[in-house]
Amino acid sequence: MSQGLCPIVEIDHEPLALMPHLxxxxxxxxxxxxxxxxxxxxxxxxxxxxxxTSGI
Structure with a gap:
């Protein structure tokens, strides 16, 4: 999945992907x-x- 669609954030030194589509x-x-x-x-x-939301 594209990193633009699911930006990676670090929480307690653990990389997690945001999943806005969910x-x-x-x-x-x-x-x-x-x-x-x-x-x-x-x-x-x-x-x-x-x-x-735009369907890209």
Whole structure:
């Protein structure tokens, strides 16, 4: 899968892929307390979400 569609973020020294195409069915009640902020990478997350919603 394209790294542009699934940006890699590191949490506790473990690389994890964001999967925006799987986010829609996620119930927000399953989310717990934030453990970190990836606000500095907002442009990558936004681009991945745009790709999913635009069908690219």
């Amino acid at each position: 986010a829609a069915p996620l119930d927000k009640r399953l989310l717990r307390q934030p453990i970190l902020s990836i606000a500095h990478r907002a442009h990558e997350v936004r681009a991945a979400l745009d790709a999913v």
